[in-house]
Amino acid sequence: MDKEFSLTSRVSFKDIHYDGKVVAGAHVLELFGDAITGLALMNDNDEGLLSKWENVNFYQKVNPGDFLKVYARIVSSSRLKRNVEVNAWRVTGLKEYNGNNDLVADAKGTFVIPFVKAKGV
Incomplete structure (x- = not known):
């Protein structure tokens, strides 16, 4: 069973939600989804x-133009449930930041998953 997935997304200026050109945390949750x-x-x-x-944490504000790399990982599973951890990191160009200071959320x-799609785990 594959247990990790990632995606990269550029935050658009249309995603501005708050004064000061700040993007809502809900946008990060959408990327998590x-x-x-x-x-x-x-x-x-x-x-x-x-x-x-559960345990949703936002560490830094997100601005339009930011590139976010989102990682999702299955940490435990049963026949019908998958428990996951997700995190979003700010990236620049092809170089990813690796320090805790660049963890966004x-x-x-x-x-x-539906019973008919369940694989034995």
């Missing part, structure tokens, strides 16, 4: 259904 969907498709051939978020979540 996209990464989890990709992970579910890769592992279970189904988009799955996100059932909960992280969270834990759970998604479920």
